[in-house]
Amino acid sequence: MTPNSGTGTSATRRLGVLVIVLVISLALFGLQFSAEDVVQGSTVRIMYVHVPSIWTAYIAFFLTAVCSGVYLSRRQRSLAWDRVAGASAEIGVLFVAVSLVTGSLWGRLTWGTYWVWDARLTSTAFLFITYVGYLAVRRLDGTHRQRARRSSVMALLAVLEIPLVHFSVNLWRSLHQDASVADPNAKVKLDGLMLFSLFLGLVTFTLLFVWLVLHRQRTMLLEDSFADRGLDVAIAERRNEAGVQ
């Protein structure tokens, strides 16, 4: 890809169309076809966004850690790994925010309160803040390689929070229900289309994440290229000024 081209390819355009179809399907299954819960009523429909959004955030932060690890471990460190790590973290932060907001609304309707300082909610808020900090570190002054080195180390440390968040409901007594989707031992019961709608949400959000990361890491490549070009121009100007060829 040249710096002047866009961020889309035929593959990403096809993926984008698939994501649009899946989002529409999820809206139909989540809001129309799946039944209300006997206790929560229609409130249960928040689950089809809340659970997939935190699931996607976990994937995003895990990908950030993997790319950061690859960047640090390779002899010839390619900034492409760093850009994917950064793009993935940005989108992960977005999905954690969605999870926190939808969880808060769900909590108000089921628990009777928007927020409690219990283990799951607190650790999720801490995860969000950690990755906001990671994004801030990426913006600190320095070269692309300094940025990549600093943020890679931080990403490898921050990812350790994910097991803490996920299993916090087992480690501490919590108002939040136990781990469900990613826990094979959990006694989960989802009637009829509820389980299918949740699964559809997981697939939809995961593919949406892939689409967003592909575009965002290409945008980052353009940003890096733009910054490099600015430096090249400055060097040329100084050379001209000094009469150096």
Next chain:
Amino acid sequence: MDLTPRTNDESSVASKKKRRWIPIVMVVAAMSAGGVVVTKFLTSAIDYYCNVDEVGSRAGCEGDRRLRVQGIVEEGSVQQQDGGTSFVMVFNLEKIKVVYAGDPGGVFQECIPVVAHGRVVDGTFESDRIEVKHSNSYVEKNKTRLDTANEEAAACSVLEG
């Protein structure tokens, strides 16, 4: 050789300096926010989290201190009058009466797990905050009434221990 891009525009220089500070401010703000979150969690943890059967028997669950007590709302025990709510909370066959000055909100009902914040006064748990828990079970509302009734009855007896 100085490779810094030249500019005569002072406002541009000031703007760049300002932009340079923003990430540092964000890092400091994130660290401060993290500290606040951890502090809030630890402060909240001061109220010991006990099951009904642990009140007065487990270390940290003494009745004379502020507690968070979790249990199941006993079937047929909910009474609402003068804007207040009282009910019996049960866990592992142990019971405690709870009084709360208000409507608990959420999906509060019989046979549902709740967490009550407060303290024990003369054998009654005087609560100033009720939170309703929800399990991992999601049951369709339009199933046959008999199925639902059977499941709810079974769930209530299982939850109560």
